[in-house]
Amino acid sequence: MSSGLSVGVVGATGAVGNEILGLLLHRGWPILKLVAFGSSRSIGRPIKFGSKELAIENFDSDHNHGLDILFFATDSEVSRRFAVKSASLSTLVIDNSSAFRMEPDVPLVIPEINLGVVRPDQWLIANPNCSTIILLMAVAPLRALGRIRRILVSTYQSASGAGRDAMVELEESTRAYLNGEVFEPKVMPHPYAFNIFSHNSEIDESGYNGEEVKMILETRKILGDAEILVNPTCVRVPVLRSHSESITVEFEGPAPRIDEVRRVLSEFSGVRVVDDRERSYFPMPIDANGGGDVLVGRIRQDASNPNAISLFACGDQLLKGAALNAVQIAEGLFDRFGL
Amino acid sequence: MSSGLSVGVVGATGAVGNEILGLLLHRGWPILKLVAFGSSRSIGRPIKFGSKELAIENFDSDHNHGLDILFFATDSEVSRRFAVKSASLSTLVIDNSSAFRMEPDVPLVIPEINLGVVRPDQWLIANPNCSTIILLMAVAPLRALGRIRRILVSTYQSASGAGRDAMVELEESTRAYLNGEVFEPKVMPHPYAFNIFSHNSEIDESGYNGEEVKMILETRKILGDAEILVNPTCVRVPVLRSHSESITVEFEGPAPRIDEVRRVLSEFSGVRVVDDRERSYFPMPIDANGGGDVLVGRIRQDASNPNAISLFACGDQLLKGAALNAVQIAEGLFDRFGL
Numbered sequence: 001m002s003s004g005l006s007v008g009v010v011g012a013t014g015a016v017g018n019e020i021l022g023l024l025l026h027r028g029w030p031i032l033k034l035v036a037f038g039s040s041r042s043i044g045r046p047i048k049f050g051s052k053e054l055a056i057e058n059f060d061s062d063h064n065h066g067l068d069i070l071f072f073a074t075d076s077e078v079s080r081r082f083a084v085k086s087a088s089l090s091t092l093v094i095d096n097s098s099a100f101r102m103e104p105d106v107p108l109v110i111p112e113i114n115l116g117v118v119r120p121d122q123w124l125i126a127n128p129n130c131s132t133i134i135l136l137m138a139v140a141p142l143r144a145l146g147r148i149r150r151i152l153v154s155t156y157q158s159a160s161g162a163g164r165d166a167m168v169e170l171e172e173s174t175r176a177y178l179n180g181e182v183f184e185p186k187v188m189p190h191p192y193a194f195n196i197f198s199h200n201s202e203i204d205e206s207g208y209n210g211e212e213v214k215m216i217l218e219t220r221k222i223l224g225d226a227e228i229l230v231n232p233t234c235v236r237v238p239v240l241r242s243h244s245e246s247i248t249v250e251f252e253g254p255a256p257r258i259d260e261v262r263r264v265l266s267e268f269s270g271v272r273v274v275d276d277r278e279r280s281y282f283p284m285p286i287d288a289n290g291g292g293d294v295l296v297g298r299i300r301q302d303a304s305n306p307n308a309i310s311l312f313a314c315g316d317q318l319l320k321g322a323a324l325n326a327v328q329i330a331e332g333l334f335d336r337f338g339l
Numbered sequence: 340m341s342s343g344l345s346v347g348v349v350g351a352t353g354a355v356g357n358e359i360l361g362l363l364l365h366r367g368w369p370i371l372k373l374v375a376f377g378s379s380r381s382i383g384r385p386i387k388f389g390s391k392e393l394a395i396e397n398f399d400s401d402h403n404h405g406l407d408i409l410f411f412a413t414d415s416e417v418s419r420r421f422a423v424k425s426a427s428l429s430t431l432v433i434d435n436s437s438a439f440r441m442e443p444d445v446p447l448v449i450p451e452i453n454l455g456v457v458r459p460d461q462w463l464i465a466n467p468n469c470s471t472i473i474l475l476m477a478v479a480p481l482r483a484l485g486r487i488r489r490i491l492v493s494t495y496q497s498a499s500g501a502g503r504d505a506m507v508e509l510e511e512s513t514r515a516y517l518n519g520e521v522f523e524p525k526v527m528p529h530p531y532a533f534n535i536f537s538h539n540s541e542i543d544e545s546g547y548n549g550e551e552v553k554m555i556l557e558t559r560k561i562l563g564d565a566e567i568l569v570n571p572t573c574v575r576v577p578v579l580r581s582h583s584e585s586i587t588v589e590f591e592g593p594a595p596r597i598d599e600v601r602r603v604l605s606e607f608s609g610v611r612v613v614d615d616r617e618r619s620y621f622p623m624p625i626d627a628n629g630g631g632d633v634l635v636g637r638i639r640q641d642a643s644n645p646n647a648i649s650l651f652a653c654g655d656q657l658l659k660g661a662a663l664n665a666v667q668i669a670e671g672l673f674d675r676f677g678l
Contacts, residue, residue, distance in 0.1 A: 207639025
């Protein structure tokens with residue numbers, strides 16, 4: 001890194017974009033220039049960056065704004081319109097949307113697991129789905145103990161996965177419920193106060209919804225294993241920002257010993273084992289919120305299958321599930337390739 | 340039934356006891372006499388029964404109070420002290436606690452599934468664990484389509500399963516959170532506002548907690564199948580009164596067709612299929628609350644196993660998960676044996 005980095009964040013006012021700004025500040029990036037891009041209706045609005053204030057700028061994909069790196073914290077449509085062009089101008093683009101994740105030429109990266117797949121000539125990198133990241137942070141380390149053939153996972157997904165407006169709606173609808181007031185959902189498809197519902201992405205003819213299909217396909221791509229079987233059930237729960245997952249992992253042969261599972265998990269960067277059976281203390285959203293680690297616990301031999309273990313994981317959807325993973329991808333590539 | 344029934348409810352002021360009173364009223368039981376029993380500190384307190392008021396009475400297990408039937412909506416300790424004695428006095432006793440569920444001589448009954456196991460000389464009947472009831476209402480009908488060898492289930496359990504105080508704590512702690520106030524948990528082991536946590540029953544050396552062990556053992560007893568394999572993960576979510584469950588059912592052979600699964604479920608008394616893929620409308624606590632049916636949806640072939648299907652169920656923990664099942668046991672036995 002020469003004199004510093006020029007960095008842009010597209011979608012800086014959203015929940016994930018805002019977390020990216022915070023991480024750039026707190027992880028001590030040598031920032032020479034920082035540009036926060038937003039939608040046309042937010043142009044000129046001030047946005048905080050540490051003690052400074054930035055004004056939201058308009059993104060023009062025809063030139064690279066002199067940026068070394070661009071984070072897209074936007075929906076697929078916006079990413080599809082702009083990200084490829086930006087990457088073609090030799091700006092490293094980390095895209096948080098699902099637009100390019102399954103493109104064969106676009107690496108889909110969780111740095112602790114598969115940073116090595118990125119080639120120096122690849123300028124567009126996809127950040128995986130939040131539920132996939134949290135799942136694989138808990139599961140990938142176990143490959144050291146045997147070949148994994150099947151994963152079953154039921155999610156407990158927070159509001160943040162649907163954006164800042166969903167987080168506000170969870171709070172507002174809950175307040176209305178407690179005050180005995182009527183609340184009409186505007187962001188979520190169903191009432192959210194003290195309620196849970198199936199993830200509302202579209203269901204295909206197999207009966208799986210879009211979020212679940214992402215978990216199946218992204219798992220195969222990230223683990224580089226086209227054969228691995230995944231059965232996800234994605235459910236939204238009234239939690240603000242951390243996703244939890246109940247996971248069963250079936251190995252090709254007999255399941256590894258539980259103390260071995262604990263060991264490989266606790267040695268894996270980005271995982272923290274929280275598994276205190278005596279105090280009944282296990283991963284919880286309130287402990288994952290604001291932290292970078294994926295918490296893993298309830299580690300046990302599956303009582304119904306000698307080849308399987310079960311566990312419970314919890315990670316901050318906005319951080320390791322989105323912003324932090326994106327920032328770590330960039331850091332990992334700086335380390336590998338320099339700038 | 341001669342001129343009417345004499346009925347007692349022990350633990351009438353609790354969440355389940357109160358629901359039993361409501362059901363006796365609304366299901367048109369021919370009540371000759373109704374006695375509400377409570378703990379010593381509630382003796383004499385008034386309790387509503389329709390337009391009337393009852394005074395809480397003290398329970399004396401030395402005589403049967405002239406009652407035909409006694410519902411115990413109490414914890415295991417109280418049930419263990421009193422229920423056997425009451426049943427020995429030829430009062431039909433339906434016990435909601437876990438005290439006698441695994442006793443070989445005590446039938447454990449979900450009426451739609453195994454009412455037939457009760458003999459006329461059995462006066463003490465155990466009501467199963469709420470999560471087990473909701474699970475088996477969704478799973479037992481599928482036995483018509485093939486032998487089931489394994490069940491995996493992750494629960495999304497509501498506050499009501501931990502009693503009325505837990506429901507109040509969920510509301511109060513959430514209100515405090517929204518007002519930026521500190522709240523010290525008194526009933527639950529962890530902060531409950533916008534949080535989820537592992538069911539806090541004690542963990543045994545296998546790594547399963549008490550609630551999960553109940554689901555394993557009670558499933559075997561109710562289905563009359565000592566071989567059936569069950570892997571439960573029990574989790575508390577910030578929902579007031581309905582439990583939800585993400586379920587995968589593995590058959591001995593190839594999984595049945597999904598339209599067949601839908602058919603047997605929709606023909607099963609006490610189950611309502613809620614499975615609208617187009618509108619993404621599936622079972623939710625707000626739709627299960629206050630109703631007697633277990634809602635079942637997300638019915639699909641397991642993408643990871645040709646022998647399995649997955650589904651999602653939701654039932655009112657206080658009703659079908661407790662009070663309603665108890666009342667239905669009594670009604671079923673009246674039908675079979677008269678009074």
